[in-house]
Amino acid sequence: MIPGEFAYHAPGTLQEAIGLLTRHGEEAKLLAGGQSLIPLMRFRLAQPAHLIDIGRIDGLASIGERDGYLAIGAMSREADLESDAVIADRYPILVDASSVIADPLVRNLATVGGNVAHADPANDHPAVMLALRAEVVAEGPRGQRTIAIDDFFLDPFTTALEQDEVLVELRIPRAGAGSGGAYLKLERKVGDYAIAGVAAHVVMNGRGGFDQVGIGLTNVGLTPIRASEAETALRDGGGDEATLKRAGELAAQAAQPSSDSRGPADYKRAVVRTLTVRALRRAIERANGKDL
Ligand code: FAD
8 A cells, every 4th residue: 555645744843843743732743764754654544644753853863971871862863883893892782682673674764762752662673772871862942851761651652752842852861881782583584573582681790790780671561561570589689590580580470561463471481581581691691791
């Protein structure tokens, strides 16, 4: 099918884009990489009367460390994460995620901001952002505000963004000594959405235990899920194998999968259990300086 009729806008500044969102209200949608929105429009599951393309706005695609954060501009493409030297060196969990999203053609267009703003429970970045305890920076007619990632995903395809706000940046606490993360995903075939995915991030305390643990789950619930009890078990219990297995068990219990063409719910829980242990092992190895 082809999309219904719509007016196309290509604002040159963020303020113009926000002005268009304000003027056209519920009839407007932002267009970033178009890799989720255009397919929805082609099936007429989304029929915005006004499409606001934010691809020509300067300054939304930078990646860099500043003020205690890694700041990722909303229009950074998946392919940018794969080629950025700082990310390769200090945030390999982001490369783990981007490299298993779709295929290189999609990744050349799909944006990190779009992946998070779209809030598809099957998307890979939301769980990674949960594990990393990221913040979302939103800008609208009332100015700029920061939203903690735990408050961002409300329902499938529904976020805390107001209709007239643009996600402009994701902020990830700067990687310090002893921090490491990993994202693992099981898929039916290369390029598919996850049967289940697990993001793990740790900050070691120098004595074999943890100052911080973050665990996020992909596609096993209506929103990305933080496996809080698994995080606590690890923080309290240390990094021995028995505690890792206990964390895997608790993460499987936190998952709320449904049975569908990607497998029965029990199978997906078992996938979460196994991937959690493996992702934590890899995160710990990276935190200890192994180049994986
Ligand atoms: P768009 O499609 O342009 O927009 C998506 C939604 O987000 C729209 O509602 C739009 O209005 C809103 N939006 C976009 N940017 C902003 C912003 N800055 N502020 C506010 N709202 C905004 N994703 C995965 O995670 N894993 C996969 O395995 C995967 N496989 C895919 C396979 C195929 C074949 C395709 C086509 C896509 C796949 N995707 C996958 C989705 C892809 O990564 C999407 O591109 C991504 O989810 C959305 O990013 P986008 O820039 O394309 O956003």
